[in-house]
Amino acid sequence: xxxxxxxxxxxxxxxxxxxxxxxxxxxxxxxxxxxxxxxxxxxxxxxxxxxxxxxxxxxxxxxxxxxxxxxxxxxxxxxxxxxxxxxxxxxxxxxxxxxxxxxxxxxxxxxxxxxxxxxxxxxxxxxxxxxxxxxxxxxxxxxxxxxxxxxxxxxxxxxxxxxxxxxxxxxxxxxxxxxxxxxxxxxxxxxxxxxxxxxxxxxxxxxxxxxxxxxxxxxxxxxxxxxxxxxxxxxxxxxxxxxxxxxxxxxxxxxxxxxxxxxxxxxxxxxxxxxx
Amino acid sequence: xxxxxxxxxxxxxxxxxxxxxxxxxxxxxxxxxxxxxxxxxxxxxxxxxxxxxxxxxxxxxxxxxxxxxxxxxxxxxxxxxxxxxxxxxxxxxxxxxxxxxxxxxxxxxxxxxxxxxxxxxxxxxxxxxxxxxxxxxxxxxxxxxxxxxxxxxxxxxxxxxxxxxxxxxxxxxxxxxxxxxxxxxxxxxxxxxxxxxxxxxxxxxxxxxxxxxxxxxxxxxxxxxxxxxxxxxxxxxxxxxxxxxxxxxxxxxxxxxxxxxxxxxxxxxxxxxxxxxxxxxxxxxxxxxxxxxxxxxxxxxxxx
Numbered sequence: 001x002x003x004x005x006x007x008x009x010x011x012x013x014x015x016x017x018x019x020x021x022x023x024x025x026x027x028x029x030x031x032x033x034x035x036x037x038x039x040x041x042x043x044x045x046x047x048x049x050x051x052x053x054x055x056x057x058x059x060x061x062x063x064x065x066x067x068x069x070x071x072x073x074x075x076x077x078x079x080x081x082x083x084x085x086x087x088x089x090x091x092x093x094x095x096x097x098x099x100x101x102x103x104x105x106x107x108x109x110x111x112x113x114x115x116x117x118x119x120x121x122x123x124x125x126x127x128x129x130x131x132x133x134x135x136x137x138x139x140x141x142x143x144x145x146x147x148x149x150x151x152x153x154x155x156x157x158x159x160x161x162x163x164x165x166x167x168x169x170x171x172x173x174x175x176x177x178x179x180x181x182x183x184x185x186x187x188x189x190x191x192x193x194x195x196x197x198x199x200x201x202x203x204x205x206x207x208x209x210x211x212x213x214x215x216x217x218x219x220x221x222x223x224x225x226x227x228x229x230x231x232x233x234x235x236x237x238x239x240x241x242x243x244x245x246x247x248x249x250x251x252x253x254x255x256x257x258x259x260x261x262x263x264x265x266x267x268x269x270x271x272x273x274x275x276x
Numbered sequence: 277x278x279x280x281x282x283x284x285x286x287x288x289x290x291x292x293x294x295x296x297x298x299x300x301x302x303x304x305x306x307x308x309x310x311x312x313x314x315x316x317x318x319x320x321x322x323x324x325x326x327x328x329x330x331x332x333x334x335x336x337x338x339x340x341x342x343x344x345x346x347x348x349x350x351x352x353x354x355x356x357x358x359x360x361x362x363x364x365x366x367x368x369x370x371x372x373x374x375x376x377x378x379x380x381x382x383x384x385x386x387x388x389x390x391x392x393x394x395x396x397x398x399x400x401x402x403x404x405x406x407x408x409x410x411x412x413x414x415x416x417x418x419x420x421x422x423x424x425x426x427x428x429x430x431x432x433x434x435x436x437x438x439x440x441x442x443x444x445x446x447x448x449x450x451x452x453x454x455x456x457x458x459x460x461x462x463x464x465x466x467x468x469x470x471x472x473x474x475x476x477x478x479x480x481x482x483x484x485x486x487x488x489x490x491x492x493x494x495x496x497x498x499x500x501x502x503x504x505x506x507x508x509x510x511x512x513x514x515x516x517x518x519x520x521x522x523x524x525x526x527x528x529x530x531x532x533x534x535x536x537x538x539x540x541x542x543x544x545x546x547x548x549x550x551x552x553x554x555x556x557x558x559x560x561x562x563x564x565x566x567x568x569x570x571x572x573x574x575x576x577x578x579x580x
Contacts, residue, residue: 022399090305269466
């Protein structure tokens with residue numbers, strides 16, 4: 001009896017640590033976002049907003065073009081996700097299904113892309129984008145993000161395609177489908193969970209990227225969220241409540257994604273990790 | 277004569293045509309991926325190496341000039357380069373083991389038999405999904421000297437609050453804590469998946485033999501986790517070498533806490549010195565490749 005009780009207490013203790021570790025920073029930002037400037041300078045600091053206010057959210061929208069940043073992030077993340085899914089599913093089909101001599105080498109060389117340090121790619125890409133007049137455009141980010149997402153998308157899609165029985169595809173081809181028709185009408189829909197997993201990982205990767213976004217798109221009209229959020233601070237002023245409110249808004253899309261797709265995300269991350 | 281040709285010969289011809297078809301199809305399917313990779317990775321890396329041997333300062337307005345190993349000699353005698361390397365190595369050697377230990381602890385805690393796994397999983401996913409640049413800002417706010425929560429806790433426990441970002445070492449410490457927080461949950465997710473593949477019967481057998489919990493941990497859990505740890509460690513080390521977002525969002529005094537990636541970014545984007553920044557980038561490239569080779573060697577040794 002006693003033993004059961006301590007085991008239960010131990011479980012609660014473990015859960016508390018994991019939950020506190022994961023959620024505390026986000027909750028703290030949420031609390032700060034509702035605090036008035038006066039309350040912020042009070043000492044000792046208050047842990048919960050005494051007098052919740054929405055003023056910080058107003059200034060988050062007024063001080064910087066936050067909706068534009070959000071839109072830029074969504075455009076860049078979604079378009080690079082769609083393009084890499086398309087290219088990766090073609091490559092994954094070839095690797096999973098066709099009679100290739102250097103199957104392993106091909107997959108390895110695509111995965112090797114993820115081993116390249118992004119900073120070393122940034123320097124020459126900066127020069128190339130500058131030469132092509134592509135700095136401050138969606139292209140400057142969509143093109144590199146597409147390639148950066150290829151390794152994980154190809155890896156996830158290949159393992160899903162391999163699990164789809166060949167007979168289904170053959171049946172479709174006997175019914176008059178071409179090989180490509182069978183890929184789009186049979187293989188990809190059956191591998192939908194894999195396509196989703198790869199898509200979410202690609203989306204979050206592009207959504208989080210900071211270095212290229214900072215280096216290539218410095219003009220306000222093309223800033224993505226991670227870069228835009230840094231713009232609230234002046235040279236000597238840090239309007240923390242406003243920054244916190246902006247962070248809260250900026251985190252909503254990704255929180256929704258992981259709330260809905262948490263199982264997919266976990267299986268994708270760990271399969272990529274274990275097999276990569 | 278044509279009438280006499282054997283069916284086998286005909287089939288082999290047909291086979292060969294089918295083979296050709298399959299090979300053409302493979303080329304067509306793989307072409308987009310490799311064209312993109314060539315444009316965004318292979319060609320830029322070639323330009324990078326070429327530029328590192330040239331004097332390409334866009335601000336001077338002079339045309340590029342072949343400079344041999346001048347840039348590399350400059351790198352070797354550049355004090356700020358060595359400081360950036362030192363900061364980067366500190367971050368690597370503190371945050372990689374730190375994330376492994378914290379991630380392992382989180383994974384063990386999360387692996388307990390809870391009734392609902394949803395909240396636990398979310399608590400591990402949220403830090404992973406949060407952009408590094410956001411994490412840097414949030415922790416800069418935590419370590420704020422006046423109103424930050426860290427100094428508040430220090431005060432409550434009767435300790436001396438610190439002006440974190442006025443001191444290089446303290447800033448580096450804050451950067452390392454933020455980085456460990458951000459990266460340990462991804463590590464935990466990978467290790468958790470590894471933990472769940474360990475058969476329960478091993479622990480039951482150890483229990484019967486009277487092995488202590490600690491013995492079970494060191495003799496069953498750790499050795500069986502090594503494969504998933506290695507994979508997570510390779511990627512963690514490679515990203516730690518490139519540390520940029522968090523140190524950039526948590527600046528210390530002057531350029532004292534600049535990392536190698538920040539120094540490259542400054543030379544390329546702010547000073548438009550593409551020759552020098554390319555040489556710096558080649559050095560970082562070498563560092564990453566060396567790391568990968570060391571790990572792969574270890575993985576192979578482990579496999580034998």
